[in-house]
Amino acid sequence: MNKKQKLSFKPDGMTCSEQFNDINVECKSGYKLRPKIIKPQHVSIIGGGIASACAAYALTKQGIKVTLYCKDNALAQGASSNAIGALYPLLHQRADDISLFYQQAFWRAKALYTEISQQGFDFPHSWCGLIEVAYNESLVKRQKTFNELATWPTELIHKVGAEQASQIANVTLRNGGLFMPNAGWIAPQELVKQMVSAAKTTGKLTVNTNILVNKIEQLQPIDNQTQKDKAEKEPTHWRLITNNGNFDASVLVVCGGAEVIDLDFIKQLPFTSVQGQITSMKTNSVINPLSTVICHKGYLTPSSSTAQHPGIHCIGATFKKNNTSTIATKEDDEYNLKMLSSCLPDLAKDINWTEQDISASKARLRCMTPDHIPMVGAMPDVQKHIETYPHLAKDKNWKYNQAAPAVKNLYVMMGFGARGLCSAPLAADILTADLCGTPYPVSNEMLFNLSPNRFVIRDIIRRKV
Ligand SMILES: Cc1cc2nc3c(=O)[nH]c(=O)nc-3n(C[C@H](O)[C@H](O)[C@H](O)COP(=O)(O)OP(=O)(O)OC[C@H]3O[C@@H](n4cnc5c(N)ncnc54)[C@H](O)[C@@H]3O)c2cc1C
Numbered sequence: 001m002n003k004k005q006k007l008s009f010k011p012d013g014m015t016c017s018e019q020f021n022d023i024n025v026e027c028k029s030g031y032k033l034r035p036k037i038i039k040p041q042h043v044s045i046i047g048g049g050i051a052s053a054c055a056a057y058a059l060t061k062q063g064i065k066v067t068l069y070c071k072d073n074a075l076a077q078g079a080s081s082n083a084i085g086a087l088y089p090l091l092h093q094r095a096d097d098i099s100l101f102y103q104q105a106f107w108r109a110k111a112l113y114t115e116i117s118q119q120g121f122d123f124p125h126s127w128c129g130l131i132e133v134a135y136n137e138s139l140v141k142r143q144k145t146f147n148e149l150a151t152w153p154t155e156l157i158h159k160v161g162a163e164q165a166s167q168i169a170n171v172t173l174r175n176g177g178l179f180m181p182n183a184g185w186i187a188p189q190e191l192v193k194q195m196v197s198a199a200k201t202t203g204k205l206t207v208n209t210n211i212l213v214n215k216i217e218q219l220q221p222i223d224n225q226t227q228k229d230k231a232e233k234e235p236t237h238w239r240l241i242t243n244n245g246n247f248d249a250s251v252l253v254v255c256g257g258a259e260v261i262d263l264d265f266i267k268q269l270p271f272t273s274v275q276g277q278i279t280s281m282k283t284n285s286v287i288n289p290l291s292t293v294i295c296h297k298g299y300l301t302p303s304s305s306t307a308q309h310p311g312i313h314c315i316g317a318t319f320k321k322n323n324t325s326t327i328a329t330k331e332d333d334e335y336n337l338k339m340l341s342s343c344l345p346d347l348a349k350d351i352n353w354t355e356q357d358i359s360a361s362k363a364r365l366r367c368m369t370p371d372h373i374p375m376v377g378a379m380p381d382v383q384k385h386i387e388t389y390p391h392l393a394k395d396k397n398w399k400y401n402q403a404a405p406a407v408k409n410l411y412v413m414m415g416f417g418a419r420g421l422c423s424a425p426l427a428a429d430i431l432t433a434d435l436c437g438t439p440y441p442v443s444n445e446m447l448f449n450l451s452p453n454r455f456v457i458r459d460i461i462r463r464k465v
Contacts, residue, residue, distance in 0.1 A: 031389060031404040031457055032448040035378045039436045040251045040409075041065060044240070046213050046263075047255030048072060049080035050188060050420050051413050053195040054112070054428035055255055060202040062436045068196075068205065069240060069247065071212035071259075076192035078257050079364045079420065083280050084301045084314040086293045087113075087421045088130045088183035090372070091157055093146045097449050101373055102419065103156060104442065105426040110182065112425040113191065121194035123187055124306035130183035130293040131165050134175050135343040143178050155182060170291040174346050185293050185301045186421055187309070215241035216252065216264050218407070237409045253411040253431065254379075258324075258365035260414070265407060268382050270370050270455050271415055275323040277332040277363040278316030280309060287313060287351045296343035298336060312359050315340055317418075328361035369415035373449055376413045376427040377434055378406035380453035386465050389457065396461045404453050411435070412452050 043059055045052050048070030056066045072078070089106035092099045113125065134140045147159040160168065161176040168179060199205045217239045238249040254266055258273035283303040290313070294300045301314045315336045333355070341348040369375060384405035391398040413431050416423055426441065430450060433440045440447055448454055459465045 029448075030401045031385070031453060032444065032451070033403045034434055034447060034451065035404070035406045036437060037251070037409065037435065039064070042067070042249075043251045043253060043435065044069065044238070044247070044249035045253045045255055046216075046240070046260060047253075047257070048075045048192075048209070049078050049255070049257055050076070050192055050424045051255040051257065051416060051427065053080075053192040053199070054424040055253055055413055055431055056205055057112075057116075057195050057199040058425075058428040058432040059435065060199045060204040062432055062438070063202075063204070064436070065204045066199070066206070067247075067249075068207045069211040069213055069242065070207065070209050071243075073210050075196055075207065075209070076189040078259060079366055079416075080188045080192050080257075081364060082188050082278055082314070082362060083306075083309040083312065083360070084185050084304055085188045085421050086130060086183065086185050086295070086299055086301065087125075088180050088293070088295075088419075089156070089422055090419055091152060093142070093149050093151060095151050097446070098371070098373055099151075101426075101442075101446055101449065102422060103152065104446075105423045106156075106183075108426040108429065108441070109422050109424070113186065116191075116195050116198050119198055121198045123190035123194045124304060125184060125186040125191070126302065127182060127184035128292050128302060129168060130180045130295060131160065131169060131173075131177045132180075132295045133165070133173060133177040133344065135296050139177075140175075143176075146178060156180065168292050169294060170289040171287065171347060172350070173294075173344070179292075183293065185304075187304065187306050188421060190306065190308070191421075210244065211240075211247075212243040213240045213256075213260075213263070214243065216254075216410075217241065218410075219248070249409075251409045251411070251435065253413055255413045257414060257416070258367035261367060265379055265410060266412065266414075269375065269379075269412065269452055271375075272321070272368045272370075273324055273365045274368050274417075275320040275325065275363060275365055276317040276418070277328050277336070277361060278314050279333045279336045279358055280312040280314055280360040280362075281353050282357045282359050283311040283313060284351065284353075284357070287347075294344070296340070298339045298343070300340060300344075309360075318363075324365060326363050326365065328363045330355075332363065333358055333361050366417055367414050368417045370455065371449075372417055374413070374415040374417070374423050374427050375450065375452040376430045377411065377447075377451045377453075378404075379410040379412050380456050381405040381407050382456050382465075385453060385456045386460060389460055392457065392460045393463045404451075406453075 042065045089102035240247040261271040
């Protein structure tokens with residue numbers, strides 16, 4: 001079939017153009033097509049962090065009523081509760097899939113956060129740039145190649161020597177590095193709250209806190225309802241079993257981050273949890289002038305002047321795979337301080353922080369995916385994938401017309417790892433396109449790179465199912 005030709009095969013009795021809006025994908029990769037639904041009037045979201053805030057904002061802007069269920073007594077108490085987070089893309093030397101996604105996501109995130117702020121929903125942030133310091137020989141070599149290849153525009157990233165880096169940072173740095181002039185820092189908790197407030201001005205957002213969703217169940221349509229009942233009741237497809245009663249949902253989006261990876265259906269996807277701790281340090285005369293974010297093995301942010309966190313710098317963060325505790329420890333604060341001393345010894349010596357300078361610590365869980373790209377889209381029906389595409393196990397290029405089987409009206413927007421501030425806004429646009437039929441903001445290839453069913457297909461090809 002000609003690439004440009006409109007797809008016309010009929011998966012499960014539906015034409016492709018009815019069920020999917022992507023007409024530029026070759027039929028051989030039917031599993032790359034994303035299910036489309038009739039734009040819903042109402043969407044329920046499980047979450048409360050940056051992913052939910054972006055989804056709620058984007059969907060309410062499209063006129064959809066949204067109900068958010070959050071287990072905590074306030075929003076942004078999970079990974080999005082850090083005092084300060086850095087906004088910057090993950091870029092490799094070459095324009096690989098991951099870098100292409102993050103560079104696009106970065107510009108989208110910056111535009112969205114600026115839009116929120118310009119509407120008067122302000123939150124502490126600064127687009128002060130970010131330097132990835134070349135603190136060892138292998139990084140110096142890597143950054144030299146990075147610069148020579150010149151894959152990315154200089155407004156995104158460029159090399160700076162030690163002197164220029166010190167001028168930008170307004171503190172003395174022994175090493176140069178890669179500078180991202182458009183990057184910066186944000187107070188994620190305030191950002192989430194402000195974005196939700198902005199969404200609420202549409203009159204279409206309801207936030208229910210203290211609702212812990214323990215279970216989700218798919219409801220079968222009831223055939224023996226009277227016509228009157230049918231007309232009065234919005235068709236419900238999901239039941240949320242919570243600590244505070246049951247709630248029904250016609251379309252459900254799960255944005256619950258690392259704490260929800262064992263929920264029904266979601267547990268079939270390869271999410272993992274990685275714990276991290278950041279430490280807030282009191283500023284002093286040496287480090288107060290710092291005017292850009294510094295990344296080494298960890299990061300060091302400029303002094304914040306937020307009401308909640310006045311005069312603090314965040315350092316961190318730890319990465320612990322087999323730890324689901326959200327209780328901060330003294331050992332991890334020490335680790336963060338040691339990491340700073342080993343990567344930036346001169347600066348750390350001048351700052352001279354001790355344990356007495358710790359103002360707060362926080363441990364939270366990152367929700368990771370195996371390829372470090374988030375998942376956004378319909379929840380795949382895993383069993384039906386296995387039944388539909390068996391030949392991929394023998395030939396990964398086997399042509400399949402059949403579209404990807406999905407669990408009806410269940411969507412996932414998770415796996416933001418260590419870059420949720422950068423990637424959540426673009427993911428929310430993709431979710432919106434799935435639900436509202438608006439144009440997809442990314443290429444077909446990138447769409448599949450973000451699709452939750454990519455891992456099911458990968459496992460069939462690798463004969464892992
Ligand atoms: C130490 C650390 C440092 C980080 N630094 C950065 C950084 O500098 N820059 C950056 O971009 N990213 C950073 N991240 C990553 C970033 O914080 C995450 O990617 C992002 O916050 C994920 O947002 P989320 O909305 O997916 O999840 P979360 O913020 O965790 O939100 C999940 C929400 O779901 C709710 N929930 C969970 N389960 C249920 C349930 N069963 N029922 C109801 N509600 C439920 C929770 O209450 C919570 O509100 C860092 C993460 C950590 C841990």
